[in-house]
Amino acid sequence: MTAPIQPDTGAGASATGHFDxxxxxxxxxxxxxxxxxxxxxxxxxxxxxxxxxxxxxxxxxxxxxxxxxxxxxxxxxxxxxxxxxxxxxxxxxxxxxxxxxxxxxxxxKAGLTGQAMIGTEVTAATNLVPQAVALLKKRFPKIRVNIEMEFSEVLVQRLQEGKLDMIVARIRNPDDLAELHYVPLAEAQHALFARVGHPLVKRKALSWSELAPQTWILPPKGNVMRNRFTQLFLERKLALPTDVVESSSLPVITSLLQMSDMIAPLAREPLRPYCIAGAIEPLPFEFDLKLGPAGIVTRRGERLSPGARAMLQALRETAGFDTQGPGAADH
Structure with a gap:
């Protein structure tokens, strides 16, 4: 590479530096x-x-x-x-x-083909994400959609690794916000759930000390809900439950609840169908579990494929962020 020459005053360069x-x-x-x-x-x-x-x-x-x-x-x-x-x-x-x-x-022109890889935590997996995918497939039937459900921590890592196009998850590490674009959703409401007819369901009120000896179904250690659950007990200077079953699978958890006297802290929205069906119901206990809102997360500066952009647009519209139609995706 040679050193720069001095610019001349050719026909293409104006005296004021204006460029057409x-x-x-x-x-x-x-x-x-x-x-x-x-x-x-x-x-x-x-x-x-x-x-x-x-x-x-x-x-x-x-x-x-x-x-x-x-x-x-x-x-x-x-x-x-x-x-x-x-x-x-x-x-x-x-x-x-x-x-x-x-x-x-x-x-x-071809009817938009391609693939979209989306990850979701369990609450969004029961409502927001399925509705968004249904909207996408109505518009573009040829797009292949891959949906992965995991804990937020796993989803964020897979997004950063480029294995997912977008996720609906919580961001716990503020440093991640430098490379990720995060649009928060409304925070999910939680409750303690048990089978219909559980001995504790008929009680007018429950205390933490009464709940502690129960058999609990909890997420694995390291998960944000498990950490917050532990914090609630420690704040009240109560011993942590020792009779615990660990699972991250909603089908496994709901089956265990229906066939036993176990209890579990869960988001209300995913359990709504089970409550309507009369299989599971919330306990009479005000469960103040705040995990922070999940959000629609993508990588900053990442150019998504046409199929993934259409999926992101459908997700935003379903969440109420964008109602300008399929051509309005801005990513």
């Missing part, structure tokens, strides 16, 4: 990218599907428009100047954006 981007041609941008790759006008012209005289003319016109020399000519070929390096970098970006635009338009 409409004078640039896409073929010029493609040419300088190929010149950077091949360092030869002949080879770059062939790669850009043009003649050598045509390439030389386009490069000269571009240098006149920019008012600087972009490539230094020498017997072995060409080498970009510092000005050329700057324009090449932006030319690559412009061409990449045009390619993305073409892919999205082509996908829409």
């Amino acid at each position: 981007p409409t004078r640039l041609k896409t073929r010029q941008l493609a040419l300088i990218v190929q010149l950077d790759i091949h360092r030869s006008v002949l080879h770059a012209a062939n790669a850009a599907h043009m003649t050598q005289p045509g390439a030389t003319k386009l490069l000269r016109e571009l240098e006149e428009t920019m008012g600087v020399e972009l490539f230094e000519r020498h017997p072995r070929g060409v080498e970009p100047t510092w000005y050329g390096e700057v324009l090449i970098r932006h030319a690559r970006s412009v061409l990449a954006e045009l390619q993305h635009a073409y892919e999205e338009v082509s996908a829409l």
